[in-house]
Amino acid sequence: MPxxxxxxxxxxxxxxxxxxxxxxxxxxxxARAVMLSESRDGTTTTNHWDCTAGTFDWNFGAAEETVHxxxxxxxxxxxxxxxxxxxxxxxxxxxxRTSARWHVPNYVRKLAICxxxxxxxxxxxxxxxxxxxxxxxxxxxxxxxxxxxxILSQIAALS
Numbered sequence: 001m002p003x004x005x006x007x008x009x010x011x012x013x014x015x016x017x018x019x020x021x022x023x024x025x026x027x028x029x030x031a032r033a034v035m036l037s038e039s040r041d042g043t044t045t046t047n048h049w050d051c052t053a054g055t056f057d058w059n060f061g062a063a064e065e066t067v068h069x070x071x072x073x074x075x076x077x078x079x080x081x082x083x084x085x086x087x088x089x090x091x092x093x094x095x096x097r098t099s100a101r102w103h104v105p106n107y108v109r110k111l112a113i114c115x116x117x118x119x120x121x122x123x124x125x126x127x128x129x130x131x132x133x134x135x136x137x138x139x140x141x142x143x144x145x146x147x148x149x150x151i152l153s154q155i156a157a158l159s
Contacts (some may be wrong), residue, residue: 007036009048009070009111017049019056029054029104043116050109051102059099063114066093072108077101 014032033049050071073087078100086092086108094100096117 005037014050023056025055027054029056045114047112049112051104053104053106055103057099057101060094060096062096063116064096066113068111070109070111074108075103
């Protein structure tokens with residue numbers, strides 16, 4: 001697998017990606033998308049997506065989604081009732097297992113990074129290992145030596 005994946009954000013590459021009919025609240029929004037890349041471990045994808053005017057509920061499922069609005073705008077109402085307007089240049093994160101109502105007045109185009117979060121226990125272990133690495137770094141500097149070096153090096157490699 002190559003160490004670099006390169007893709008162009010070309011609107012011509014977008015393919016129909018229909019919004020589930022049960023999610024549409026108003027209008028007839030037409031969405032298109034293309035996956036640009038996927039991480040080696042399969043947990044993260046980068047996607048180019050656009051949509052015409054309409055209102056729909058979007059369910060984020062098991063993946064968290066970071067969006068960067070490239071063109072147009074969308075009005076978002078989150079589960080708490082908070083309202084946001086995202087325009088070209090704005091970035092937002094939608095957490096996994098949440099939903100939001102999207103209202104696209106005319107057109108919106110975004111770059112989306114979708115990531116499946118790691119299980120809570122594994123995340124806690126990784127954060128703990130990073131803290132230990134930070135403590136070790138502050139105490140002994142960059143060099144890790146001595147009988148504990150192999151174990152400490154493995155912890156350091158986790159970050």
